[in-house]
Amino acid sequence: MVRILGVAGSLRKGSYNAALLRAAVEAAPEGVELVLGTIRGIPLFDADEEALGLPPAVKALREGIRAADGLLIVSPEYNASIPGVMKNAADWVSRVYPEDPSPFAGKPVAVMGASMGNFGTLQAQDAWRPVFKRVEAQMWFGGQVVVPRAQTLFDAEGALTDEATAKRLTQFLAGFAGFVGKMKGA
């Protein structure tokens, strides 16, 4: 069994990226357990606050990533890049302490995303690459899920109504899980 932590990068209730992550949980192939993490409650990074101890929401996310075999980032695109709330969470997680190294180091990571525009977060996905390179994560490039015009693919309750996207999610997770499995065995 491969255990993947999924984290969506939007805080709004009707988030298409959170909906895409829920759809991925439904679409996960056999042998893949996709569990949900969150960036909710993570304060703006402040080194003075950090010196007083890690905020509980940061601790929880770091522990969730550490406990998982792989990390799935479901990222919106803001102004052709990474949303600030999600980059802020990643910055907290990236911090290295003598007895608490960053859980990103060596962690297999995949990125996907949904947008309301025509390009489905392509630029945001590219913008994550230098970040995960810098933190020495193992980014997977063997598949891609870009979901354009998300407003046409989910119903009012946020359930995915498009079968082709559901199929792509299953294939993407199977590919990523294969990569994670290889990394585990290495």
Ligand SMILES: Cc1cc2nc3c(=O)[nH]c(=O)nc-3n(C[C@H](O)[C@H](O)[C@H](O)COP(=O)(O)O)c2cc1C
């Ligand atoms: C500040 C801001 C910037 C945005 N920039 C882009 C963009 O560069 N490309 C894009 O496709 N969508 C952009 N969008 C639209 C988002 O794709 C859309 O709001 C999407 O629903 C956000 O993800 P969510 O539904 O998970 O919250 C932007 C939205 C916001 C609020």
